[in-house]
Amino acid sequence: MTDLTDSFPTTAIDIAWNVRNNIVRATEVVERHLAEIERREDDIHAFNLVLADEARERAAEIDDAVSVGRDVGPLAGVPIALKDNMCTRGIPTTCSSKILDGWRPPYDATVVTKLREAGAIVIGKTNLDEFAMGSSTENSAFGPTRNPHDTTRVPGGSSGGSAAAVAAGFAALSLGSDTGGSIRQPAALCGVVGVKPTYGAVSRYGLIAFASSLDQIGPFSTTVADASLLLESISGHDPLDSTSIRQGSLDITRQLDFGVAGLRVGRITDLPEGASSDVVERLEQAFDALRDAGAEIVDVEVPAFTYGLTAYYLIAPAEASSNLARYDGVRFGNRVEAPDTNAMYTATRTDGFGAEVKRRIMLGTYALSAGYYDAYYGRALKVRQRIADDFARAYERADVLLTPASPTVAFHLGDKTSDPMSMYLCDTYTIPSNLTGEPAMSVPFGTGDDGLPVGVQVLAPALQEAMMFRTAAVLEQRVPR
Amino acid sequence: MSDRITPEAVAKVAKLARLSLSDDELLHATHQLSDMLDHFADIDALDLDGVTPMTHPTPIANVMREDIEMDCLDRDEVLAAAPAAEDGRFRVPPIIGLDD
Numbered sequence: 001m002t003d004l005t006d007s008f009p010t011t012a013i014d015i016a017w018n019v020r021n022n023i024v025r026a027t028e029v030v031e032r033h034l035a036e037i038e039r040r041e042d043d044i045h046a047f048n049l050v051l052a053d054e055a056r057e058r059a060a061e062i063d064d065a066v067s068v069g070r071d072v073g074p075l076a077g078v079p080i081a082l083k084d085n086m087c088t089r090g091i092p093t094t095c096s097s098k099i100l101d102g103w104r105p106p107y108d109a110t111v112v113t114k115l116r117e118a119g120a121i122v123i124g125k126t127n128l129d130e131f132a133m134g135s136s137t138e139n140s141a142f143g144p145t146r147n148p149h150d151t152t153r154v155p156g157g158s159s160g161g162s163a164a165a166v167a168a169g170f171a172a173l174s175l176g177s178d179t180g181g182s183i184r185q186p187a188a189l190c191g192v193v194g195v196k197p198t199y200g201a202v203s204r205y206g207l208i209a210f211a212s213s214l215d216q217i218g219p220f221s222t223t224v225a226d227a228s229l230l231l232e233s234i235s236g237h238d239p240l241d242s243t244s245i246r247q248g249s250l251d252i253t254r255q256l257d258f259g260v261a262g263l264r265v266g267r268i269t270d271l272p273e274g275a276s277s278d279v280v281e282r283l284e285q286a287f288d289a290l291r292d293a294g295a296e297i298v299d300v301e302v303p304a305f306t307y308g309l310t311a312y313y314l315i316a317p318a319e320a321s322s323n324l325a326r327y328d329g330v331r332f333g334n335r336v337e338a339p340d341t342n343a344m345y346t347a348t349r350t351d352g353f354g355a356e357v358k359r360r361i362m363l364g365t366y367a368l369s370a371g372y373y374d375a376y377y378g379r380a381l382k383v384r385q386r387i388a389d390d391f392a393r394a395y396e397r398a399d400v401l402l403t404p405a406s407p408t409v410a411f412h413l414g415d416k417t418s419d420p421m422s423m424y425l426c427d428t429y430t431i432p433s434n435l436t437g438e439p440a441m442s443v444p445f446g447t448g449d450d451g452l453p454v455g456v457q458v459l460a461p462a463l464q465e466a467m468m469f470r471t472a473a474v475l476e477q478r479v480p481r
Numbered sequence: 482m483s484d485r486i487t488p489e490a491v492a493k494v495a496k497l498a499r500l501s502l503s504d505d506e507l508l509h510a511t512h513q514l515s516d517m518l519d520h521f522a523d524i525d526a527l528d529l530d531g532v533t534p535m536t537h538p539t540p541i542a543n544v545m546r547e548d549i550e551m552d553c554l555d556r557d558e559v560l561a562a563a564p565a566a567e568d569g570r571f572r573v574p575p576i577i578g579l580d581d
Binding site: 332437 | 516565
């Protein structure tokens with residue numbers, strides 16, 4: 001373990017160990033992270049809100065508790081950033097939308113409660129594509145986030161602020177939400193670890209809904225072990241979320257160093273094309289690394305993989321059009337006054353939503369409307385089942401699968417904003433796991449064009465997070481230099 | 482661009498979604514939605530007869546709990562976050578007596 005005499009701890013595991021053992025004070029941990037925010041946040045804009053005073057107060061409480069010998073939790077003193085679509089009681093929660101600007105939720109999301117119980121310190125709320133709709137964090141009502149590796153480039157999205165916050169050292173950990181790749185793609189572009197857990201493994205209570213059958217909260221971190229610790233801390237059954245799986249928290253860390261000897265790692269032979277050559281090269285090296293570590297590489301087919309994008313961009317907007325009907329200027333958020341309620345609804349929504357959110361609401365409303373329901377939404381649901389069936393067959397032959405996380409390294413701001421379809425294609429490799437509800441994670445694996453980070457995606461069957469993390473841990477140890 | 486969706490259909494969808502579009506926005510949205518629907522035509526050729534629609538990743542039906550009293554959100558705190566409230570209720574403009 002790290003101690004003060006060589007260098008200050010930076011990973012969540014090291015910070016918590018040092019704080020719990022009274023070697024490092026939580027207040028100093030917080031001050032160092034706030035200083036880093038002070039130094040670079042103007043260039044990066046990872047946060048919608050930095051909670052400096054609250055973080056300092058919380059750190060002082062933890063230091064006091066340590067000094068009297070109380071157990072302060074597995075994440076004691078660890079600064080964590082929250083995507084700004086997770087409700088924090090009394091603290092503004094905006095979804096990076098004008099329609100919720102200034103809203104203070106009357107309750108905490110379950111993950112926020114769990115983090116507090118684990119001793120973590122919420123240091124800020126991070127920027128996102130409005131209502132998590134986007135792949136670059138450029139669709140924010142409060143301006144884009146920039147990639148810490150190159151501030152002329154995007155951090156990915158929609159959890160771009162959370163990915164950038166960890167990559168820039170503003171927080172040791174962060175939480176994002178992943179509906180079609182919104183954790184894994186920005187993790188890949190920012191060179192950090194990002195995990196979408198099994199659907200239902202982490203409570204969605206207090207996560208502002210985008211597409212309810214696809215949304216899942218998950219961790220960002222700099223190491224695989226940190227992601228494991230965070231995921232264990234936030235997972236487990238929650239009676240406040242009716243889709244929450246009835247089991248305890250995930251058990252991952254104990255198996256983290258079990259290795260991959262004998263593990264069957266699947267290569268999808270009919271994967272959709274579109275990944276750039278630098279990304280493909282790293283993926284091949286990842287297969288080699290796992291083979292060298294004792295894994296067996298097997299070829300599998302997932303023929304319906306290629307239809308994931310279409311199924312997703314019909315299902316997710318359909319669910320969103322229903323979920324976002326609640327923003328009507330009545331119960332929360334902002335209102336544009338008008339003489340009657342119908343005019344008020346329309347004026348409020350027209351003023352409050354950005355272009356991409358409106359586009360998806362209209363697409364979803366269309367896909368669900370009379371005369372088109374069977375042709376679009378109904379068929380998309382059948383394709384979704386076909387994809388799940390294909391993955392189930394693949395997992396008869398393989399324990400985990402490997403694909404790119406993002407087709408390319410980070411692109412420049414503005415590159416894809418005028419053509420929605422080009423932006424949607426960023427999610428080609430991440431979408432299927434949301435449709436099936438299965439876990440997947442992006443782990444940094446070297447660099448590609450222009451020296452920018454490349455992420456390799458590990459996919460696993462439902463609730464097989466431990467196997468997925470074991471694979472990621474081996475890749476982490478064998479990163480190409 | 483294709484003619485998969487007409488400006489009239491987009492206008493109807495916008496009305497259903499309680500969104501107001503200018504003439505320019507309507508044409509732009511029609512163009513973009515047509516492009517997307519073109520791309521999404523890749524599933525048209527699939528034979529999906531007999532496939533059960535998958536609405537949800539987990540086989541969860543109704544989730545029940547014991548009918549016991551529990552804490553709920555504080556009314557004043559909820560109303561304080563609303564655009565307008567009066568006498569412990571959400572306040573809205575008139576619902577009836579005006580056209581549409």
